[in-house]
Amino acid sequence: MIITWKVGGGLKDKLKEYEQRMTEANFKLTSQRRLILRVLLENINEHLSAEEVYQLVRERNPRVGLATVYRTLELFCELGILHELNFDNNCRRYELEQGDYHHHHLICLKCGKIIEFSDYILKDLEGYIDREYNFDVVDHRIKFYGYCSDCRIESKD
Amino acid sequence: MIITWKVGGGLKDKLKEYEQRMTEANFKLTSQRRLILRVLLENINEHLSAEEVYQLVRERNPRVGLATVYRTLELFCELGILHELNFDNNCRRYELEQGDYHHHHLICLKCGKIIEFSDYILKDLEGYIDREYNFDVVDHRIKFYGYCSDCRIESKD
């Protein structure tokens, strides 16, 4: 499998934007961090784990260490560039912050497929929680479990 | 701290109900499983981790092994007695199935407090997902992140 260094037009802008956020926060722009960011951008529709990011990074530069990947992912989370996802597996997955693109996940109990689901309906609910629980909601995550279109017809075991 | 073996009236019934579910599924009702179930019932409002269950179990019977706790929690999940929760920590937490009592969690970003939040509003959303994504929702989990009543006034750092 050959992977080029090409990044589509929109991605290049995003790359710059994220890199700017890093320098503004006084973090150094090392080749490792750029590479990890690039891998995340090129797989923006995936929900990669640390190990998966590591593998993709190593295809480009085998000298990068796993610890660096972990440290960088943690840094990106602190900068708000990345979001940590806790599906029910044993590992954390990550997805890039994508501005206004709010979405949640539909998780198939049979094949494990994860489908993104955009919503705006939940804003009402947040107002209700504020009034009822005096809880200031700043973010939410929803996971729906069930059977996707491929699996719902077959037996659910 | 003294912990008695007393279980409130309603809890005794629940204990029986859960134990019945185990025997019906042809699993043996060992003293370890009863004890773990009892601990879960007595802490029904907590979201205990495996390690916490283990500690509570050992106060009653120090001979129970950690592996047994893990195996039993897994068994209870399979039987539908328990639900596994993935908060953003590094460990899984568990809560007893409580029939119709559907609820989700409000997670305070400052103090980590977890508040339960019951909802019926989301049923509408499930119908929408079925129609729009052809996805058969059988369960859902929502997590709202924000600041609880104690923390929202203070600075959010």
Added chain:
DNA sequence: ATACGTGCAAACTATTTGCAGCGCC
């Protein structure tokens, strides 16, 4: 030049597994 960042290996934490013996049905 000098903090900050990195690679490596070792440590750590949560969880799982293999196996000999114990105990519920």
Added chain:
DNA sequence: GGCGCTGCAAATAGTTTGCACGTAT
């Protein structure tokens, strides 16, 4: 009495950390 269950210890998986060296600013 047999097979499932248990305790122990060792194995595993994911992640974190200490340290000497490297490098972006």
